Amino acid sequence: VDLSVSVLGHTFANPLMNAAGVCCSTTEELDSLLASASGTLITKSCTAQQRDGNPAPRFKPLPLGSINSMGLPNEGYEYYAEYVSHRAKGGAAAKPIFFSISGMTMQDSADMAAKLAAHPQGANVLLELNLSCPNVPGKPQIGYDMQDMRRYLEAVTAVYPRPFGVKLPPYFDMAHFDQAAEVLNAFPSVAFLTCINSVGNGLVIDDTCDTVAIKPKNGFGGIGGEYVLPTALANVNAFRTRCPEKVIIGCGGVLCGRDAYQHLLAGASLVQVGTQLWKEGPDAFRRIRDELQAHLARKGYGADRDAIGKLKVIE
């Protein structure tokens, strides 16, 4: 089965990649993804300057997923810009690299986007603008404020001439799907949507000691893993149908090849792996890729792209 996917001006050997934030904060981690069976990779969401992030414990793996309130720890924009200078390749050896930006202010995001636009490897980098970090105390999610989201996209499109994408939070109401899609469709250069970021502000309790699992925000943090697959699939499909000109990247609840297949059916062209990558390491990509390949073959598909958006409803 041909797993290659050609979207956004690039061809990927397969649709799998990491979710921003997981196994992608340092050169070593990023190189481990580059060496893995993933189709491509994305850098940790960066801010203008290096950040330590929230106090630990700030991440906990769980039987059915994970909770995190990292607080945007990252090495700063220049570190990741330097990384893509050596690693992003065009031409035959292409492994285009996604670059996640999550400025502490709109101005910071616009400034970093302008720098990325001028980057020598700019044509081999795909910007994913993070509008959905749920874990910086005092900073409400941009993706949940439609006017804020519009202002952000106006500021970034004013300085970033290339097609780019946004990392969206999960929405849970049809009216919100409609409102968000209306804003996003007003920006043709927003070429892809990554659905979803973690389900914000869950609370995990360790009842052996009657205590919350993580320290920041009195234990409130973003939920990932098995818990979120139905919500992720709904968001992939909702934006697939509302934004037909945009590419959808699925993220959320992918543990195995069949989960990735479900994201394709829902309308995703690429599929990100977060919590399961954290638990299993980059070898997860070979396993999930082979499982996806086997599943598509069993279903009689010649290529994974033939499955994209093929979800049937009950008439």
Ligand SMILES: O=C(O)c1[nH]c(=O)[nH]c(=O)c1Cl
């Ligand atoms: O706390 C984080 O660093 C974080 N954690 C998430 O679950 N999603 C994000 O976009 C970010 Cl930026």
